[in-house]
Amino acid sequence: MNALSISNLKKTYNNGFEALKGIDLEVKPGDFFALLGPNGAGKSTTIGIISSLVNQSSGSVSIFGHDLKTERSLAKSCLGLVPQEVNFNQFDTVKSIVFNQAGYYGTPRKLALQRTEHCLKQMDLWDKRDTISRRLSGGMKRRVMIARAMVHAPRLLILDEPTAGVDIEIRRSMWKMMEEVNQQGTTIILTTHYLEEAESLCRNIAIIDQGRIVENTDMASLLARLHVDHFVLDLAEPLAQAPVIAGYQIERIADKVLDVAVPKEIGLNYLFNQLSEKNIKVVSLKNKSNRLEQLFMSLIDTKSAGNK
Amino acid sequence: MNYSIAFRTIVTKEIFRFVRIWPQTLLPPAITTALYFLIFGKLIGGRIGEINGATYMDYIVPGIILMSVISHSYANVVSSFYSTKFQRNIEELLVAPVPNWVILSGYVSGGIIRGLLVGTVVASISLLFSDIEVKNPYVALSIMILTATLFSLAGFINAVLAESFDDISIIPNFILTPLSYLGGVFYSVKMLPDIWQSISLGNPILYMINAFRYGLIGVTDVDIQLAFIMTIVFILVLTLLSLFLLYKGIGIKN
Numbered sequence: 214m215n216a217l218s219i220s221n222l223k224k225t226y227n228n229g230f231e232a233l234k235g236i237d238l239e240v241k242p243g244d245f246f247a248l249l250g251p252n253g254a255g256k257s258t259t260i261g262i263i264s265s266l267v268n269q270s271s272g273s274v275s276i277f278g279h280d281l282k283t284e285r286s287l288a289k290s291c292l293g294l295v296p297q298e299v300n301f302n303q304f305d306t307v308k309s310i311v312f313n314q315a316g317y318y319g320t321p322r323k324l325a326l327q328r329t330e331h332c333l334k335q336m337d338l339w340d341k342r343d344t345i346s347r348r349l350s351g352g353m354k355r356r357v358m359i360a361r362a363m364v365h366a367p368r369l370l371i372l373d374e375p376t377a378g379v380d381i382e383i384r385r386s387m388w389k390m391m392e393e394v395n396q397q398g399t400t401i402i403l404t405t406h407y408l409e410e411a412e413s414l415c416r417n418i419a420i421i422d423q424g425r426i427v428e429n430t431d432m433a434s435l436l437a438r439l440h441v442d443h444f445v446l447d448l449a450e451p452l453a454q455a456p457v458i459a460g461y462q463i464e465r466i467a468d469k470v471l472d473v474a475v476p477k478e479i480g481l482n483y484l485f486n487q488l489s490e491k492n493i494k495v496v497s498l499k500n501k502s503n504r505l506e507q508l509f510m511s512l513i514d515t516k517s518a519g520n521k
Numbered sequence: 522m523n524y525s526i527a528f529r530t531i532v533t534k535e536i537f538r539f540v541r542i543w544p545q546t547l548l549p550p551a552i553t554t555a556l557y558f559l560i561f562g563k564l565i566g567g568r569i570g571e572i573n574g575a576t577y578m579d580y581i582v583p584g585i586i587l588m589s590v591i592s593h594s595y596a597n598v599v600s601s602f603y604s605t606k607f608q609r610n611i612e613e614l615l616v617a618p619v620p621n622w623v624i625l626s627g628y629v630s631g632g633i634i635r636g637l638l639v640g641t642v643v644a645s646i647s648l649l650f651s652d653i654e655v656k657n658p659y660v661a662l663s664i665m666i667l668t669a670t671l672f673s674l675a676g677f678i679n680a681v682l683a684e685s686f687d688d689i690s691i692i693p694n695f696i697l698t699p700l701s702y703l704g705g706v707f708y709s710v711k712m713l714p715d716i717w718q719s720i721s722l723g724n725p726i727l728y729m730i731n732a733f734r735y736g737l738i739g740v741t742d743v744d745i746q747l748a749f750i751m752t753i754v755f756i757l758v759l760t761l762l763s764l765f766l767l768y769k770g771i772g773i774k775n
C-alpha cells in the first residue's frame with residue numbers, strides 16, 4: 214500500500230485556468246519525497262487537493278489506502294499539512310494553536326496536552342508556548358505549523374515550501390528536525406524552491422511543470438544523469454571579459470570571478486591548460502552546488518520545447 | 522467517528538474569543554441598554570402611560586433584551602467566522618476530519634452562548650429599573666434560544682458570503698437594526714395606521730419580540746404559535762443553506 218497515490222488528477226480553477234493537467238504520483242511509506250517545480254507549476258494546487266483545501270476537478274487521491282472521496286475522514290486522519298503561507302490565528306498562543314488542532318482530530322484532552330508538549334519540544338518551541346503567535350519570527354511560525362501538523366501523529370506529513378524565506382541556519386536546523394521525524398517512521402513529502410534542499414534530504418523526487426509531472430525518479434539516478442558540473446573560479450587579476458575556450462561555457466560574474474560549465478566528458482585539465490596559455494591565474498576553485506537546478510532547468514526546457 | 526471533542530474544541534475556542542475581548546463584547550450592551558432603560562423607560566416612559574395594560578418600562582424590557590440577543594449572536598458568528606476565513610485558519614478545520622455540520626454547530630453554538638450571555642446581562646440590568654414577574658418562562662426561554670440560533674445562522678451565512686470587512690457590517694447596520702427597531706421594541710404595532718400594521722407583519726423580528734414579550738409580561742400583538750413556527754422554519758431553511766454553502770466550499774475553497 215502506498216502512503217499516497219494520485220491518479221489522473223486534474224484541476225481547473227473557476228477562472229478557467231487549468232492548473233493540473235492529469236497528475237499521477239505514488240509515494241511509498243517511509244519515503245522522504247520531493248515535489249519540485251518552478252513558481253506556478255501546480256505544487257500547492259496538488260497539495261491543496263490532497264489536504265481537502267481545494268476541490269479537484271477529476272481524478273483520484275488516496276492516502277494510506279483510504280480514498281479521499283469515499284473515506285475522507287480516515288484519509289484526513291493519516292495526513293498532516295504544513296501549508297505554504299502562515300494560516301493560524303495570529304492572536305492565539307502557540308500552545309492553543311497546537312492543542313486545538315489536536316481537538317479537531319478528536320484527540321482526548323489529556324493525550325492532546327501530552328502530544329502538544331511533545332511536538333512543541335521537538336520543534337524547539339516549548340519556551341514559547343504562551344507567546345501570542347503574532348510576535349514570533351518567521352522561522353518560529355513555520356515550526357508552529359509543523360508542530361500543529363504533527364500533533365495528531367499523522368503517518369504522512371506534507372510540507373509546502375517549509376523553509377522559504379527563513380535564514381540558512383534555521384533552515385539547517387529544520388532539515389534536521391524533518392530528518393528526525395522521517396527516521397521515526399513518518400512519510401514526508403516536501404515541496405521546495407531550494408533545490409539543494411531536495412538533494413540533501415529526499416530519496417525520491419518528482420518534478421512538476423505547468424500542471425504535469427515531467428520527471429519522477431529516485432534522487433541518485435537523477436543526479437547520475439547529470440553531465441555538466443559548474444565551477445566558480447577566483448582569479449588573481451581582474452578580467453575585462455570572459456575568455457572563450459571551446460567546449461566550455463564561461464561567464465564573468467565579477468571582475469575576478471568566472472563561472473564555468475564543465476562537461477564531464479571533457480573534464481578540467483584542458484580548461485586549466487587553456488587558462489594558463491591565456492595567462493589567467495586561478496587562485497581558487499569551488500563546485501557550485503546548484504547542480505540540481507541546472508538539471509531541472511534543462512529538463513523543463515527540453516520537455517516544454519517538445520510540447521511546442 | 523466521535524465528533525464531540527472537535528465540537529467542544531470549537532465551542533471553547535469561541536467562548537474564549539468573546540470573553541477575552543469582553544470590553545468589546547459584553548460591556549457595551551450593558552451600557553447601551555442601561556441608557557435605554559433610563560431614558561426611554563424612566564424619563565420618557567413615565568409620561569407615556571400604559572400599553573396593552575403594561576407600564577411603558579415593562580413593555581420595552583423584553584424587546585430590548587431580545588434586540589441585544591439578536592445583534593450579539595449575529596455579531597459573534599459573523600465576525601468570528603469571517604476572521605477565521607480571512608486569516609485562513611478555517612483551513613485548520615478543513616484539513617481535519619471535522620464534518621461540515623460540526624463546524625456549523627460549533628460556530629452557531631458560540632453565537633447562541635454569546636447571545637444568551639448578553640441577554641442575561643441586559644435582563645439583570647433591567648431588574649434595576651423594573652420588577653417584571655416572568656409570566657411564561659418556558660416560552661420566554663425557548664424563543665430566546667431559537668432567536669439566538671436563527672441569528673447565529675444568519676451571521677454564519679453572512680460571513681461565508683462576505684468578501685470584505687464592509688460586507689460584514691452592511692447587514693447588521695442596514696437590515697438587522699432597522700428591522701429590530703421596527704419590530705415593535707418601543708411600541709405596539711396596534712398603534713400604527715392599518716397600512717403600516719400590515720407591512721410590519723412582514724417583519725419576522727416582530728414575531729420573535731412579541732413572543733418573548735408574551736413570555737415575560739403576557740402581552741402580545743401576534744399569534745404565539747405562528748411566531749414559533751415561523752422561527753423554526755427560518756432556522757431550518759438557514760441551516761440547510763449554511764450546509765449547502767459549506768458543502769460547495771463557497772468562499773472557503775477553490
Ligand SMILES: Nc1ncnc2c1ncn2[C@@H]1O[C@H](COP(=O)(O)OP(=O)(O)O)[C@@H](O)[C@H]1O
Nearest residue numbers: 226228230232251252253254255256257258775
Ligand atoms: N485560486 C486560483 N484561481 C485561479 N488560478 C489559480 C488559483 N490558485 C492558483 N492558481 C494558478 O494555478 C497555477 C498553479 O499554482 P500553484 O499550485 O500555487 O503553484 P506552485 O505552488 O507550484 O507555485 C498558477 O498559475 C496559479 O496562478
Ligand SMILES: [Mg+2]
Nearest residue numbers: 256257258297
Ligand atoms: Mg506553492
